[in-house]
Amino acid sequence: MNALVLASTDGTLEFSTGMQDPVAGPGEALVHLQAAAVNRRDFWITRGGYPNIQAPCILGSDGAGIVEAVGKGVDPSWIGKQVVIYPSLDWGESQNAQGSDFRILGMPDHGTFAEKISVPAQQLTEKPPHLNMHEAAALPLAALTAYRALFSQGRLQSHESVLITGIGGGVATIGLKLAHACGARVLVSSSSEDKLARALALGATAGVNYTRENWSDELASSHGRVDLILDGAGGENFGELLPLVKPGGRVVSYGGTAGPSVTFPIRYHFWNQLQLIGSTMGSPTDFAEMITFVKKHDLKPEIDSVTPLEGGGDLIASMAGSPQFGKLVLQIS
Template sequence: MKAIVIKEIGGLENLEFKEVPQPEADPREVVVQLKFAGMNRRDVFVRQGQYPGVKYPSIPGSDGAGNIFAIGEGVTDFQIGDSVLINPALNWGDNPRYPSKEFSILGNPVDGTHAQFVKVPVENVYKKPDFLSLEEAAAIPLGALTAYRALFTRGKLQAGENVVIPGIGGGVATFLLQMAVANGANVYVTSSDDKKIEKAVKLGAKGGVNYRTSSNWRKELKSVIGNGVDLSIDTIGGDTFNELVSLANPGSRIVSFGATAGIVPNLLMPIVFLKQLDILGTTMGTPIEFKEMLEFYKKHEIHPVIDSVIPLQDIAKAHSLMEDGKQFGKIVLKIPE
């Protein structure tokens, strides 16, 4: 089969489109013939060696959708040809609060979805919702699972609350926006691009602020909201986190699952404890949350925002687009027949 292989840590030159052995289904496993696969920032980080335990050479990719190609012994819930999508969270374990020591994410160290075929445990495969195309189904797994847990399990989002999503534009941020709007929240965003804010408003955001052109984006955003914030979902860290603390209403929540701007400097802890804030960490989600996320998508018929569809063999273009951060929504890879 054809696949993308990361030869070693480094730049785009380490991405190879090459022939590799096709996987076979062991007991309680299935092999999926992929039609589309999603791109995540994780794929860039894997190439750059920013995760512990990464191995090379390896096939990246966490998100994918396609048809069941082969079934291992003991698999009874699926038939050859079923259209499915993949939950990339492997071996979460029994505790819903945090993953087990055996937890990993498809795409390194386990070979992933940027290939014509992938094998996964049967419990990580779900039938594709009828209202989603295979292209759309491939876009949602990692990002939508992360967003669902952040909003509902950790963030305890309620209808009518004010929600802030800084840095709108990436895949997870658009999932957060769509799900929060579907749940009746008042969503506000920030971005360095006015066009991204306009797109967010079209998806249901109440408004937003350009943090690059504003002299004081926190003050401006608070004026737009007209009140404080009940829930912030932060993937940025750095100085942005301090601004979210200042924006927070007493007794509100900040959920974090990223720190693209690095460490949080000079956090004023008295603001945190005097406001009685809950600061919550999260990553990925449980199998139950994955199922709940799919049901939420079905109930509200949410279609993910897809920025672009790029042939798998043009993987360097997809990585470059992800690194530039100019996309709005998900980058999807089309897998060759």
């Protein structure tokens, strides 16, 4: 079968036409993938910036397709169903945090950038009917991350306000849609005026360009401080976020696109009694709740572009400059 394969641990990605078809083992389902979606994680892996990289490995955490076969012990009524794949493997028993066996689909286990994948049947969820295959493939990892960060960890309420940083990101754009649908007031930041305008069109109340000096003062004086910040950037400027949070408010951090370490003004943290909360992917409960929420509000992930699987290598490389607004989707068949 065709697949995008990480060929060596230095990050070399190859389009292969000769990967062996997987088979459904006991407890597994074989999915004929129609579409997949790219995440920043795939970019980090190809740059060697991810822990425990193993090769060869088919990358890809997000996928949607049709169940072609099932292994022993799996309900055969799955065959022929259109499905999305829950990308957290072996999350564990606790809702508070993942267990030690937790893995993300697409490294070290073979992922979704392929014509077929075999996954444990408990990873399957029926595709929400209002989504096409591209939209369904764009949903799982980003929406799961945003849902847990906003609601399970961030405890966002409908009467509250939230600032979502770097709104061009895949997690950020679906985060905007989730937060807006719950009734919260959503502020956003971006490096791009065009992306800010697009976020306003999707329901954001206001946006500010974080590359401008004093952007956080500008935002606070025009729109007030927020109850919650959702941040996937981290980095040296993380500290600029804290004065934007109301006393008793929360900052949920789910990534470090701008850098792995942060410094921040500790006085804002303790004096304003802030809560700094980490969040990663999500539990089976988070995933089920996210799918229910997305169906209830007819939400669709924002798709930047759709590219054939063969072009996946160039697509992932293009993420260096973050030109995208929303998700980068791969068309498989």
